[in-house]
Amino acid sequence: MNNKPKVAIFASGSGSNFQVIMDASKAGDLHAEIVAVVTDKPQAYVVERATAADVSVIAFNPKEFSSKADYEAAILKELQQLEVEWIVLAGYMRLIGETILDAFPHKIVNIHPSLLPSFPGKDAIGQALAHGVKVTGVTVHYVDAGMDTGKILAQQAIEIVDLDREQTEQRIHAVEHELYTKTLQQLWSR
Numbered sequence: 001m002n003n004k005p006k007v008a009i010f011a012s013g014s015g016s017n018f019q020v021i022m023d024a025s026k027a028g029d030l031h032a033e034i035v036a037v038v039t040d041k042p043q044a045y046v047v048e049r050a051t052a053a054d055v056s057v058i059a060f061n062p063k064e065f066s067s068k069a070d071y072e073a074a075i076l077k078e079l080q081q082l083e084v085e086w087i088v089l090a091g092y093m094r095l096i097g098e099t100i101l102d103a104f105p106h107k108i109v110n111i112h113p114s115l116l117p118s119f120p121g122k123d124a125i126g127q128a129l130a131h132g133v134k135v136t137g138v139t140v141h142y143v144d145a146g147m148d149t150g151k152i153l154a155q156q157a158i159e160i161v162d163l164d165r166e167q168t169e170q171r172i173h174a175v176e177h178e179l180y181t182k183t184l185q186q187l188w189s190r
């Protein structure tokens with residue numbers, strides 16, 4: 001098989017998806033080398049996870065840059081130094097801008113906790129519960145300039161009848177962990 005693609009994971013929160021992807025790559029179940037975690041939130045728990053896994057952390061505060069382009073250029077420089085080839089978004093709470101999109105054409109993927117195109121953007125789980133839907137799910141998709149609008153790679157539906165928020169979140173996270181790893185395996189074994 002080819003050399004393992006070098007991957008950076010972008011995350012702003014707990015990083016449970018990072019952990020599962022990292023573990024799969026260390027176990028040899030995922031044909032990829034996770035070389036960096038990029039975060040806009042240096043206090044996020046994902047930073048601890050990355051440090052424990054011996055993965056480089058790239059942390060910049062967007063507020064310290066005069067524009068999104070400058071913020072992304074700083075990230076890009078680090079990614080290029082590490083020869084990163086793919087970007088995996090896992091709870092990164094910002095839209096990717098032109099600077100990074102142009103440098104990684106068709107090489108950025110995201111996971112979203114709904115069946116897109118339903119409930120894009122923030123708090124997809126809350127949106128689904130507020131609408132009283134009986135079925136929601138998880139989507140893995142390529143990233144384009146829109147909000148959760150890129151080409152869909154994989155989806156899985158989840159029935160949430162009679163589940164409260166916590167139970168719904170748990171169900172969604174469990175499906176995310178499986179679906180993300182499986183979809184990335186398929187993407188990188190081509």
Ligand code: GRF
Nearest residue numbers: 013014015016017091111113
């Ligand atoms: C996931 O629900 C993902 O779909 C969304 O953000 C959440 C990240 O969770 N984009 P975690 O930080 O990986 O635990």
